[in-house]
Amino acid sequence: MITAFLLRSLDRRISIAVALLLAAAILVPVLNLATGPTHPLHVPTYIMALFGKYLTYALLALALDLVWGFCGILSLGHGAFFALGGYAMGMYLMRQIGSRGVYGDPILPDFMVFLNWKELPWFWHGFDQFWFAALMVLLVPGLLAFIFGWFAFRSRVNGVYLSIITQAMTYALLLAFFRNDMGFGGNNGMTDFKDILGFNIQADGTRASLFAATAIFLALSLTIASAIVRSKFGKVLVGVRDAESRTRFLGYRVEHFKLFTFVVSAMMAGIAGALYVPQVGIINPGEFAPANSIEVVIWTAVGGRGTLIGPIIGAILVNGGKTIFTGLFPEIWLFALGGLFVAVTLFLPKGVVGTISHYLGRRKAVTKAAPPPAQEDGIEPKIQAAE
Numbered sequence: 445m446i447t448a449f450l451l452r453s454l455d456r457r458i459s460i461a462v463a464l465l466l467a468a469a470i471l472v473p474v475l476n477l478a479t480g481p482t483h484p485l486h487v488p489t490y491i492m493a494l495f496g497k498y499l500t501y502a503l504l505a506l507a508l509d510l511v512w513g514f515c516g517i518l519s520l521g522h523g524a525f526f527a528l529g530g531y532a533m534g535m536y537l538m539r540q541i542g543s544r545g546v547y548g549d550p551i552l553p554d555f556m557v558f559l560n561w562k563e564l565p566w567f568w569h570g571f572d573q574f575w576f577a578a579l580m581v582l583l584v585p586g587l588l589a590f591i592f593g594w595f596a597f598r599s600r601v602n603g604v605y606l607s608i609i610t611q612a613m614t615y616a617l618l619l620a621f622f623r624n625d626m627g628f629g630g631n632n633g634m635t636d637f638k639d640i641l642g643f644n645i646q647a648d649g650t651r652a653s654l655f656a657a658t659a660i661f662l663a664l665s666l667t668i669a670s671a672i673v674r675s676k677f678g679k680v681l682v683g684v685r686d687a688e689s690r691t692r693f694l695g696y697r698v699e700h701f702k703l704f705t706f707v708v709s710a711m712m713a714g715i716a717g718a719l720y721v722p723q724v725g726i727i728n729p730g731e732f733a734p735a736n737s738i739e740v741v742i743w744t745a746v747g748g749r750g751t752l753i754g755p756i757i758g759a760i761l762v763n764g765g766k767t768i769f770t771g772l773f774p775e776i777w778l779f780a781l782g783g784l785f786v787a788v789t790l791f792l793p794k795g796v797v798g799t800i801s802h803y804l805g806r807r808k809a810v811t812k813a814a815p816p817p818a819q820e821d822g823i824e825p826k827i828q829a830a831e
Contacts, residue, residue, distance in 0.1 A: 458670045461753050462663045469659035473652035489648050493723050494767065496655040498760045500720040503662045505743040505755035506669060507712035512741075513750030514673050515705045516685035518603075521610030522713050523737035524617050525585035527727070529714030531621075532584055534634040534727040535568060536577035537645070541638050554636070555629045565627045574641055581718040582711050589710030590703065597699035597706075602688070611734050618732035633728025640722050651723070658719045662756070665712050669752055672708070681705060742785045748795025757797060 454462065472487055472495070479486040504526050511517040543550040547557040551564055570576040592613060596606060624630035643650045672678050683691040684698050692698045721727045730736075739762075747758020762784070770777045792799050 454667065454670060455674075457753055458666060461756070462667060465659045465663035465666070469656040469663075472659075473656050476652050477648060489651050492655050493651055496651075496658050496723045497720060498763050499655075499658045499662050500716045500723070501740075501743065501763055502756040502759040503658070503665055503716035503719070504713050504740055505747065505759040506662070506665055506752065507709045507716065508740050509744050509749060509752060509755040510669050510672070510712070511705055511709045512744060513752075513755075514678065514681045514685060515702055516688070517702060517706065518607045518741070519610045519706075519709075520607045520734065520737045520741065521614040522709070522740055523734070524614040524732055525589065525710040525713035526717040526720070526736075527617070527621075527729075527731035528585045528588065529581045529717030530721040530727040530731060531628060531634075531717075532571075532577055532580040532714070533718035533721045534637075535571040535580075535628075536574060537637040537640060537722060538634050539568070539572040540640065541636065544638055545636070553629075553634070555632065555634075556627070559624055561627075568627070578718075581714050585710040585714035585717075586707050589707045593703045593706040597702045600699075611737065614732055614734055614737055618729055618734075621729040621732060629728070631729065633726060633730075635726040635728075637722065637725060645722055645725075654719065654723050658723070661715055661719060665715070666752060666756070668708075669712075672705070673752070677701070739781070742781065742788075744795075745785060746788050746795055748798035748801075751795065751797045751801065754795045754797035758795065761796075 472492055475485050475487040476489060476492050481488070504522060507525075508519060508522050511519055538553045541553070545554040545557075547554050549557050552561060556564070571580070592610075596609065601609065620626055621628050622631055628634070637645050639645060640650065640654075643653075673681065680691065680696055680701055683694075683696075684701055688698055717727075717731070740759075743759040743762050744755040745758070746762055747756065748754025762781070766777065766781070769780060773780070788795065794802055
């Protein structure tokens with residue numbers, strides 16, 4: 445039943461995007477592992493890891509688009525959900541180091557030994573098991589989103605005020621995680637990971653598996669998001685976005701629709717963070733920085749808010765450009781990023797995908813509305829006479 449519900453939500457564009465992601469999940473690891481460095485089709489490990497990171501960013505942008513593009517909630521705090529999912533995975537990876545750490549303690553991570561901690565904090569118990577860490581990747585961001593959304597949406601906080609308090613929440617978590625006594629590594633965070641599920645995290649095979657997992661989760665999340673927005677529930681979401689007061693007047697509990705979507709979006713962001721950490725090898729409080737959440741908004745706006753596919757493309761394009769231009773022009777990249785957002789807002793308010801879709805839609809409408817070619821003089825009367 446659930447499978448049928450998901451499959452019915454796949455229109456042509458979503459189906460193509462999902463197929464491309466699943467093809468990448470197979471093809472890229474094969475080209476990395478089954479071809480030698482001299483082969484013309486070989487994909488180097490560092491390129492695969494780099495694009496794996498881009499795909500985690502794309503999943504984060506998709507999560508934001510679900511609430512901003514279809515529910516009208518401009519969240520400037522999705523970086524917090526991303527970081528919490530990353531910390532949950534980082535705690536699992538730290539527990540897998542065991543006695544191979546710098547200080548050789550089989551239980552305590554290195555930063556706890558350095559800070560003279562005598563025993564493992566209670567909230568670290570269970571993270572030596574992958575299933576528990578995976579559960580926390582979903583539960584912690586989802587619970588925070590539920591508590592935050594419960595109070596914010598019931599109080600009917602909207603617009604810029606909601607955006608400000610989401611950013612304030614992110615900044616508060618940033619300050620909290622910077623403290624050494626929080627038990628999360630303080631300013632340095634967590635790094636020096638060794639294994640994941642018993643496999644060497646630096647091995648090419650593990651890197652390929654992480655890339656494949658990221659592409660598959662992105663395809664699955666895109667399918668789920670499409671199923672949500674194309675259902676009757678999604679139609680109400682669009683009503684909430686465009687005319688919340690009228691939707692409320694019709695009898696819908698608007699806060700419930702917002703809360704459900706916000707929690708699902710936070711869980712997607714948590715999964716993105718969990719997939720990000722083993723591929724980049726570090727997680728620290730810098731991931732909570734408000735600027736990171738603002739960048740996610742830029743990715744979504746550039747690709748096209750409210751299109752689902754647009755934020756994925758926007759995240760890959762912007763971060764690909766960031767990788768290239770920070771090496772070529774490191775002093776002006778931030779100005780270029782800000783200018784890009786301003787330019788998109790002024791000249792491409794629908795984003796890249798939204799603008800292309802709008803243009804193609806208008807062209808198709810004009811083609812349908814065009815009159816049929818005129819008949820040559822005398823042909824139509826002759827036909828009628830012959831009949």
